[in-house]
Amino acid sequence: MPTYEYECDKCKKHFDLFHSMTDTKVQKCPKCGGKTHRLISGGTGVIFKGTGFYETDYKKKRGSDSSPKPSCPSDCKHCPSKKKGV
16 A cells, blocks of 8 residues: 655645555545645655575676576587578
């Protein structure tokens, strides 16, 4: 469930509420009872919690060549790209 940021039109109080996307918007300020409106925020991005997420898991290794290495000898007759006439 996302966290939504609200602002009161009367007292200008900012507050955050954690509720479902299908819940109705908060209409009253918890401090003064004035009318509120929901603010548009940039969000926080992705947060990974728990074990098993490491900084180096998906980093490109320095000096590594990303081009595929041939897995068969150069005189292979079974590969489609090495057949005669192709």
